[in-house]
Amino acid sequence: MKDDYKFSKDLSKEFEFITSRSSGPGGQNVNKVNSKVELRFSVFDSNILTQEEKETIFRKLYHHINSQGILSVTAQTERSQILNKEIAIQKFYQWIELALKPVKPRKKTRPTRASIEKRKTDKQQLSKKKESRKKPDLQ
Numbered sequence: 001m002k003d004d005y006k007f008s009k010d011l012s013k014e015f016e017f018i019t020s021r022s023s024g025p026g027g028q029n030v031n032k033v034n035s036k037v038e039l040r041f042s043v044f045d046s047n048i049l050t051q052e053e054k055e056t057i058f059r060k061l062y063h064h065i066n067s068q069g070i071l072s073v074t075a076q077t078e079r080s081q082i083l084n085k086e087i088a089i090q091k092f093y094q095w096i097e098l099a100l101k102p103v104k105p106r107k108k109t110r111p112t113r114a115s116i117e118k119r120k121t122d123k124q125q126l127s128k129k130k131e132s133r134k135k136p137d138l139q
Contacts, residue, residue, distance in 0.1 A: 007097045009048050015092075016040040017085060022076040036076035039088040044069040053100060060099040071095075 022036035043054050043065060058065060065071050073095070075088035111119075 007093060007100060011041065011046070011048055011092075011096075012089070014041060014046055014048065015089075016042075017088075019081060022079075022084075033079075033081070035079055035081045035084055036074065037081060037084040037088045039073040039075075039085075039092050041071045041073075041092065042069060043071050057096065057099045061095055064095070 016039075018038040018040060019034035020036045020038070021031065021034055043049070043057055046054065049057070057071070058069070061071060064073070071092075073088045073092045075084040075091060077087065078084050
């Protein structure tokens with residue numbers, strides 16, 4: 001019974017893409033082709049997200065958001081700009097789903113009888129060990 005949260009809103013209309021030269025391999029095109037893709041998304045200027053979603057995204061993804069409120073995702077693993085663009089979009093939606101996934105409340109459980117017994121025996125053994133370290137009483 002796995003309940004995976006799936007983000008269903010299409011935010012692609014609000015994406016801004018910036019391309020630049022990627023580090024790493026590139027062969028003959030290494031200094032000619034802009035294959036690195038940076039996806040920029042303005043969290044607070046979004047018309048699609050609710051105010052609550054914006055605040056949650058900002059709170060959970062703050063280390064990827066700059067001072068202007070722009071969420072930045074980069075991809076430069078592939079030599080193709082198109083593939084890097086797809087990777088950046090996938091990564092963006094993964095981050096959004098992770099940020100907006102509701103946190104399950106913890107179910108309180110009692111410790112098992114075996115774990116209680118183990119804790120007691122460990123405690124007794126430690127107590128005996130410490131007792132044996134004491135200097136003998138000569139009176």
